[in-house]
Amino acid sequence: MDLTPYLGLVRPETDLACFPEPPVMDPSYSDSLSGVYVSDVADLPLKRLAGPGFWEALLAARLGASLDLNTDLKAFLPASFPARPTYSGVMGNKSYTHFAPTNTELARLPFVTGYRRGGWVVISSVGLLLNQAVEGQVIALYREDADGNVIGAPLKSVTVDVAAQSKTHHPVGAPWRVPMDGGHYALRATLPDGVRYADNLLSCGCGGNMAHLQALISSCCTGKASGFLVSLTSSCEYDPLLEKLVMDDRTQLVIGYMLAYQTAYRLLLTPATGEIDRDSVLSTSDLAGASGRCRQEYLDRLGWLKAEVVKLQIDASDCCFQAGPSWGRRGGLFR
Known part of the structure; x- marks a missing residue:
């Protein structure tokens, strides 16, 4: 499932004078179904990283984060929502x-x-x-x-x-x-x-x-x-359950932030180029620290989803999988 619509790139009220013009006027640059944007990540100083390849780098990192999250979610969902028997x-x-x-x-x-x-x-x-x-x-x-x-x-x-x-x-x-x-x-x-x-x-x-x-x-x-x-x-296939997760008020914001932190993590790990030279504004140790913090924020939310998703009692009756048993007291929502 393409999760990129749930993460915007730069929040509209941001001072766009600090950034190059987008190559096209595409809503996918500014819209976010979750209300979360890459520019919300404090460890990613976008204003100091802008260059000719700025938007392309953001798009590539967001797409990679979407693929990462797809893989990670589908790795644990079968335990809570097992597929119906294959006949x-x-x-x-x-x-x-x-x-x-x-x-x-x-x-x-x-x-x-x-x-x-x-x-x-x-x-x-x-x-x-x-x-x-x-x-x-x-x-x-x-x-x-x-x-x-x-x-x-x-x-x-x-x-x-x-x-x-x-x-x-x-x-x-x-x-x-x-x-x-x-x-x-x-x-x-x-x-x-x-x-x-x-x-x-x-x-x-x-x-x-x-x-x-x-x-x-x-x-x-x-x-x-x-x-x-x-x-x-x-x-x-588990895409219908991913749709239910990203549409659910209890998990949509969590997934939005997971996409944001993983996008930032990918940007911070990308080798510096002449177009986006992060080393001019961040030291090697700063880069390692920032990328590590972003990755941990992503993993913390992934761990919360693993523990809580079955307790959310998401209705999967119309899907090819079925909800597993719920146990324990339902925990609080993870933001």
Whole structure:
């Protein structure tokens, strides 16, 4: 998740005469969703560091701080908000009784994903049960509306050679990731004249671990699969929880200051250049002391978040992870 909008560079009421003009009039230079700015950090004397590369250095350091914080938050969040179990299985049964009449050239397998923010249905391989061999058969993934009409171009596609009555699963290459947004999707394959697909059941392997695919595909286990065989699994990303953290009044300011201190830390560690020569205003020992203090401020807040985040009882019911148990007395807010 890009956290840079939650940290401004220079507070608007600052005397801008001390700084070079920004290269562009971009709100990202002056806006801060958390109300915190890099210029708030006392250990970073921005007015004495300004030079031709001033804004570029700030932008680069802020972006680096955003990446650092993303990594650090996602390293401990799974302990308090474990991902829901990863399920896998096959959509489309290999058993069938006959091949459908040739009343259509389109083999279509519609499905509706479950709703879990941050969750993905991951398709690793597809197959087609056909009565004849077909070379260069295109299988494509589309988004559809509720009436089954295609929306836009195919999201993904693969071209395969299908042997007659073959139950082979063909790898799709890079896995196809379908967001668990409650949306309507479909696998489609336009078949040559005279080619028919099997009447296999959708079924989703409704037993054992594969029955849990119903948590991924809300339309699973009923209807026909139109000859398709689809290998599925799931994955979970923590960006939705980061969004909840930065939007929460109890943690937004903490995260804003973490970004500010880590940005300052990065600036203080960056080798001095002819554009921003910090050594002209800060000694080597001063630089080491300032960078160390900024880093410690960041780590102190990270430690507070680790200890307190589960006690905040952030609602994660709509996400692909779930809140762990809360224990102990809720502590005070960290600023």
